[in-house]
């Protein structure tokens with residue numbers, strides 16, 4: 001009878017039946033899941049541990065043949081260690097699995113009676129009903145057993161989990177559920193002590209008891225039988241769980257305690273704590289109280305349920321606690337009307353020129369081998385406090401909704417939609433991935449947007465003219481008019497939001513890009529792109545662009561360059577073959593990244609100007625910040641002729657009519 005029962009449990013109907021009810025919490029994609037649930041923040045892999053404790057497990061497509069799920073018990077193989085089998089292409093266990101920190105974390109959770117949450121993916125072959133969403137949360141489970149076994153000759157680790165409150169109905173039980181053996185109703189499992197190693201363990205399979213100590217000589221061996229007179233390994237395909245092992249009840253003191261599955265229900269303290277609503281917890285996702293969907297915070301103004309099927313119309317918009325510009329002042333870096341001290345650093349290879357003009361300290365960096373420059377204009381107190389200037393702009397941006405949203409990146413490596421980490425909105429000429437329909441006209445933009453454009457047009461001319469002698473300053477002025485900034489991309493960052501390394505070198509962009517920083521100080525890092533630094537692409541092909549000072553194997557790559565150029569002309573086929581052999585010859589490694597060449601501290605009111613296409617081609621930059629709220633307003637010139645018809649805006653992008661002259665402020669000193 002028991003044998004028939006385990007057979008029934010292990011045979012999963014195809015197609016699977018409907019579940020008996022709906023999951024309390026679910027997600028349509030991995031990012032939304034991980035941003036919302038504190039107990040599962042692993043973007044890759046199936047286990048989430050933090051602080052030495054296992055918190056959550058996700059079981060999806062890749063399952064072991066003996067994995068098992070019913071309404072109260074889950075048995076799974078410990079993750080990791082899989083490799084692609086050369087013949088079958090299947091993912092198989094590569095080498096013996098031993099206990100590691102992840103297993104130790106699960107042992108900790110067992111010892112401290114910390115339940116873990118189990119989540120199923122829609123493709124989990126063992127779940128007995130068809131999950132209705134990409135990811136569905138099962139419930140809190142007690143990890144009860146950790147043991148070793150063998151699978152196709154390799155040692156693996158396996159876990160048994162039991163539902164914390166087995167009396168609560170399980171939504172994933174199939175709606176056609178036949179009578180099940182009640183949890184905890186069978187005899188206790190059989191326990192034996194190994195005659196070799198003295199370790200006691202339960203019998204897991206009906207085929208017989210086996211020692212499960214991987215170091216014991218009797219490990220994974222069945223006792224002799226009348227047909228097989230020696231201890232012998234079981235036939236894996238025949239193994240069936242012993243229901244007394246499966247359906248046993250392991251008691252915990254907190255068995256019936258209620259832990260919430262819908263985490264992160266943040267509420268403001270009501271104490272007007274500056275920055276509270278911009279803190280990390282406030283841009284994590286939220287579970288819709290109506291349908292259980294995990295929703296990332298996609299809008300600057302708050303959360304909204306994205307469940308289109310159910311039209312929940314659920315929204316939560318916390319009030320913003322205003323951050324006065326005065327609170328941005330750093331008492332350890334006092335600002336005055338004198339020129340501000342610098343906190344930038346750079347590698348010795350980079351050339352620095354410092355000048356002081358119109359209340360700005362100007363740190364201008366040039367990189368050998370790269371045409372162009374990066375200029376950091378560091379503002380003083382006079383600039384920050386000027387009428388309508390950075391202080392006022394920062395405050396206005398908090399009072400007006402300028403339409404900041406996190407942008408969808410399409411599905412890449414992760415299941416479901418992925419989103420930028422920061423909020424953004426585009427004004428003027430549509431930029432890059434921002435569709436014309438999502439871009440906004442300058443005509444009805446908030447004052448800080450139009451003022452940024454005017455201010456940065458002034459700053460760019462000011463810095464470009466600084467390079468040339470005064471007679472030709474007028475030429476800069478006239479030349480600039482033709483290609484003045486026609487776009488403002490506003491980025492908004494809450495606590496711990498950032499923009500990763502990227503370049504701004506898309507087709508159709510002018511060579512000058514300027515950014516005004518407002519709010520918490522940011523850190524901008526510039527480094528050579530890995531491909532140019534390493535001299536080899538991730539796929540192992542030689543990078544045939546000229547080697548730049550500071551790159552790996554600079555001299556060797558320079559020597560190789562002239563013969564490579566000649567070969568490209570004379571024999572393109574041999575040239576392509578050479579691109580594959582050169583990396584090995586020059587001992588180039590494709591892994592690793594270049595060191596940051598320039599690191600800028602972008603304080604409130606500072607401006608960065610990057611000039612020259614080569615900076616974008618060979619270098620990349622990232623920006624993060626350590627505060628609660630920061631804005632970056634970046635201006636570019638986008639050639640309207642570079643846009644496809646469908647990408648052109650349905651409004652006119654008028655010339656910048658603003659007048660701003662930073663030279664009119666009282667002189668520094």
Ligand SMILES: O=C(O)CCC(=O)C(=O)O
Pocket residue numbers: 489491499504515517522524602621623631632634
């Ligand atoms: O946050 C910043 O200061 C930089 C923004 C940036 O890199 C960009 O808009 O491309």
